[in-house]
Amino acid sequence: MTNDKGRLCGCRCDGITAGGRFLPGHDSKIVPQLEADHGSLLDFWAWYEEAMKESGRSTAE
């Protein structure tokens, strides 16, 4: 089953995409959004790496 349509836009504008992660052009809005959420891109990357580590740990065998 392909259920890849009608996703919420990844930039959280509440738009619905035609199946991609972002509405056209909205992928470039995610960076300022992340900076606003995390303080800076560096802070975001630090948070992201921690989150990845934790998700890796939770899928332990």
Ligand SMILES: [Zn+2]
């Ligand atoms: Zn959007």
